Amino acid sequence: MSIIPAPIVRFYHKTASPPYFYNLSNKLMPWLSCIFLMLLGYGLYSGLYLAPTDYQQGDSYRIIYLHVPAAWMSLFIYVLMAVAGAISLIWRMKIADVVLISSAPIGASFTFIALVTGSLWGKPMWGAWWVWDARLTSELILLFLYLGVISLYGAIEDKRTASKAVAILALVGVVNIPIIHYSVQWWNTLHQGPTVSKMGKPSIHIDMLIPLLVMAVAFKFYYAIAMLQAAKVEILRREQNTQWVKKLLEQKQ
């Protein structure tokens, strides 16, 4: 610990305390919501209206502004959950458990959105709602991993044991993440290759790229909002017998 500067250590310990985290999320909420709504408004307006029509796919490609950011989020949230799981297992940090389990339904939702919008895009363009290629199959496995985390946590009565179990599951499942990302390069898939992250210039017109990136940032803010809302419930549930929650209840009355 001595390598890390003292103020950071202090911040870390402060944030790790449930009442501080609870109050901090209350304070951040209006800011996060405001930024999210502005980004979302601009992202949707520019994506659905301003961006030009695609030369091959017509207007159907506009599903990209939901599909791709949702798919990115499905990977991002899983990696974040695995990191939280590692922190929880190594340092026994309570807030890491809370972040992990609060993220799971949001990650599952983004995975679900990526799959459904992909299907609605695949039907008119490919000619099929679903194919069992490597990209689609590995993303479906990701959905099952998220659902596994949620149901495993629900199934174990003792929440300390449950947290440990889901942390391990999140860490083990993280091998699926590079498989999803590289599936389109390792195997012949019907799904096309990467557009934005490929080496060199992204092969998408700049007017189409900007709404995509705006939506991607908007979803990061959305995730922060939704995760903190779920985290507050989880903290209250775990800490219901502590002094600070009792004080909070008295203040409300």
Added chain:
Amino acid sequence: MTPVRRQRLILILLMVAGVGAAATFALKAFNENLMYFFSTTEVAEGKAPKDTKFRLGGMVVKGSIERPNRGIMVRFVLTDFHKQVTVKYSGILPDLFREGQGVVTNGRLNSSGVFIAEEVLAKHDENYMPPEVTESLKQAEKLKSNK
């Protein structure tokens, strides 16, 4: 970091590395089954199954689309820029089916080496641009023919 925490960290790293290695071996073993389609070169060289249905993917050769009896039957040639395979298909084609686009077809080879497709799926590429940008369109064409 306390020794206990270091031990836990090492344990977790070993666990992830172990599962990663196991997944790598499993994927290596199932590599062929994870391929969604065969390329035209593989089919032309006889690597594709003879008696069963399989999927064939490739790019539709420019000027190769024919409708011999003016009916619903279409004949076109697929290529991966090494070898070509002729495909016959009767049915509805997806919106993106056109010359120079990638497609994946499902069906079987007949005795004369023609692929009889029962299903045609269009594979769109990773390029997105407005139709007015003819310059970048030309660049994309160049990129494709260089492959």
Added chain:
Amino acid sequence: MNSFAEFLAMGGYGFYVWTSYGIGFVVLLLNILIPIYQRKQLLRELALKQKRAK
């Protein structure tokens, strides 16, 4: 008005585009509303419990 109808039609892909955005909107909204509802419920329960204990 004509251009708005065109916007809704999405070049003939309106069904696919708007269904996608509709499903996405509902799912994301639920992820915010459900925890807010759960927290209110939980706070009410805990307050009741505290009153009884007194």
